Amino acid sequence: MARRASLAIAATAMAMAAAFACGTAAAQAEAPKYGGTIEVGSVYPTISALSWDLGDWNWKQNYDTGQVYEQLFAADLSKARRNGGKYAFQADAWLPEDAIRGELAESWKWTDPLTLEVKLRKNVRFPAKPGVMEERELTAEDVVFSYSRQSASAKKIPTYFDHLSKVEAVDKHTVVFRFKEFNAEWDYRFGWGYYSGIMPKEVATAGAANWKNVTGSGPFTLSQFVQGNSSTYAKNAQYWDTEKIDGKDYKLPFADKVVLRTVKDEATRNTMLRTGKLDVLEMVRWTAVDELKKSAPQLKWSRWLSYTGQYLALRVDTKPFNDIRVRRALNMAVNKQEIVKQYYGGNAELFAYPQHPDYSGYFEPLSAMPESVKELFTYNPEKAKKLLAEAGYPKGFKFKVQVCACSQDHMEMLPLIAAYLEQVGVRIEIQPMEYGAFLSAMTTKTNAPGYMMNNGHTNPTTTIRKSFVAGQVWNASQWSDPKFDARVNQAFQMRDLGKRQEALRAMTRDILAEAPYIWLPTPYLFTAWWPWVKNYDGELRAGAVRNGPIYARAWIDQEMKKKLGF
Incomplete structure (x- = not known):
């Protein structure tokens, strides 16, 4: 009896698959x-x-x-x-x-x-x-x-x-x-x-x-x-x-x-x-998907890992963020695994920026990164406190963070980040801004010491150039390293794809370890039609x-x- 039921289910599944295939073929040929x-x-x-x-x-x-x-x-x-x-x-x-x-x-x-x-x-x-x-x-x-x-x-x-x-x-x-x-x-x-x-x-x-x-x-x-x-x-x-x-x-x-x-x-x-x-x-956003699927089951869907990375940029030309110990400490103070699991309900990747996982040949997973990078994605508030004390901030400090009021995701996430940082004595003043003023602050290089933003991955070369070369518009951290700039320029002149990919992988590893940002998870998003x-x-x-x-x-x-x- 069980075997006949299984066969019946299998036959039904095959019929449905055949019907789907025929329907797909018909749709493809539809005038x-x-x-x-x-x-x-x-x-x-x-x-x-x-x-x-x-x-x-x-x-x-x-x-x-x-x-x-x-x-x-x-x-x-x-x-x-x-x-x-x-x-x-x-x-x-x-x-x-x-x-x-x-x-x-x-x-x-x-x-x-x-x-x-x-x-x-x-x-x-x-x-x-x-x-x-x-x-x-x-x-x-x-x-x-x-x-x-x-x-x-x-x-x-x-x-x-x-x-x-x-x-x-x-x-x-x-x-x-x-x-x-x-x-x-x-x-x-x-x-x-x-x-x-x-x-x-x-x-x-x-x-x-x-x-x-x-x-x-x-x-x-x-x-x-x-x-x-x-x-x-x-x-x-x-x-x-x-x-x-x-x-x-x-x-x-x-x-x-x-x-x-x-x-x-x-x-x-x-x-x-x-x-x-x-x-x-x-x-x-993922939070709306289940309800939409229930209320409008005919909708079609695609799920994709955002091509817009997100982070809290730290201006390295201002104190205390000119000290790498402080920047690394703030990364360790934020529980990024918890953000993936609780805030995003698992609909995010812990590590997917500045290179996107789709960039074959350029992207390296976190497991392949050196310990100096892996450490930044591991929640460790005790080591964060130790680094802050070594840098001269045993009682922490306070700084302003600008955020775009147009981003509901960031407006909701930033208080959570603030709560993590408070655990190591660092307090932030949140300044919401309308998009025009928010963008202008960065493009005129008048942005606050903290700047919470989305930034497109763009492509495997531009993601490094626009974010970390001195003087570039989207370099919200004001990162400036003449040797790094020279390496970027050399990579752009390489006709050999393999050599260029190798150079970009090395630069990505190095800039991650320097922590000019608090690196944050990249969410999955959905398109519906x-x-x-x-x-x-x-x-x-x-x-x-x-x-x-x-x-x-x-x-x-x-x-x-x-x-x-x-």
Whole structure:
């Protein structure tokens, strides 16, 4: 009897698996449907557009303008997992070398070790924008203009384009990049990275900071912006690209509109998803997942380890944090294992920053680290007290910590960290700040001795450069070591991938041991979407925080949406 029951269960399971496989195959071959609006809850839910002017060098500009402004390169989404590939395309600014395609670039080649020639696609059009520009073709001069404008910006990240000597248009569709020296991030720096958007000069003339002037060659046009609420993008009927589905090419984009929502209240975001007011919610904290799965069981999910590391930066140019004993003591005083287990309910990794575990060849697990690093992730308040006494602070000290009020996670976690530090005599004054003022404090290097923040892993090289090279914008600890800077520069010039990975692993080990931060766990996050969102599987970025190419390829099955009661 038991055997027959087991066989019956097995047969049922096999039938269900076969049905699922058939359904998956059918879904993959399903013809796209045009029309409708994709409503998206932002992965940066509390932060509205920071600026529409690419020359302002704000980190979020590709998220806000990436539906409109295209770049030379983008993610090759044909290699996404939903297409049988191996990539989730969730990293904030990392594209594997075998998953990059030409976007505006039709082809590219090195004509010599320091000269890169890029051939642009022909007949890519900028649509007409009343009061800004007439319709016209994109040319090599637009690429040169965009690069030159970025490079001349007073807000440019120091050293960012120092590897280039000249960028020139040699004919209507050919751009040549002349290098002073090889840089391992050449394609990221001005190809698919944060500051690589190609903007027509007419927009700059009209005023690039005004959203009403924004126009580009991308799949959508910016049709409406409501500060603190939403950005709405309408279909660009002249868009050049296509998507191949079941062997047939279809003109992009499929949706008539994409709306990126800024919803500061977490409960409101989750309710909007559950009630179908959002088709996609790009970021869901673990605390809400179980309830959403119960109340909306049709939702589809992806779970991913955050590509944004978090830490409490300690300004090493101020006392007492110029003393490594103090910095190491504060790390040992915080019970990071308990934060993983209790605060995050196990939905976090103790050690996953500055390198991300997905960065194969660059990331080393904590078990492979030297004792000087392992010790920083082991709760040891007694040794912390001893180190503080040796450094001249037997009774501890007090310092100010700035935190962004926009981060509910940090606002909740920081009091917990304060309680740990109090156990070794260290007290903190918590200063919540709105995002604009919080970001400005770091970029102007006026941040407090303690600065609680998220910081994107970005990619395996940038994560080290931006955080620990002297003078860099995102170096909140003000870390400065000329020898370390020289090592970073040498690594960037290494053409040999294996040698570059070895160099980055060594630098990562060394900077971890120096403890310019209180290193904190990296949480797992979730993306949720309704099954009526087709040709989508939780992908988040097709370049540096850029989702435009992803939503250009997604469509809404409006019949399914109605059948599900929405």
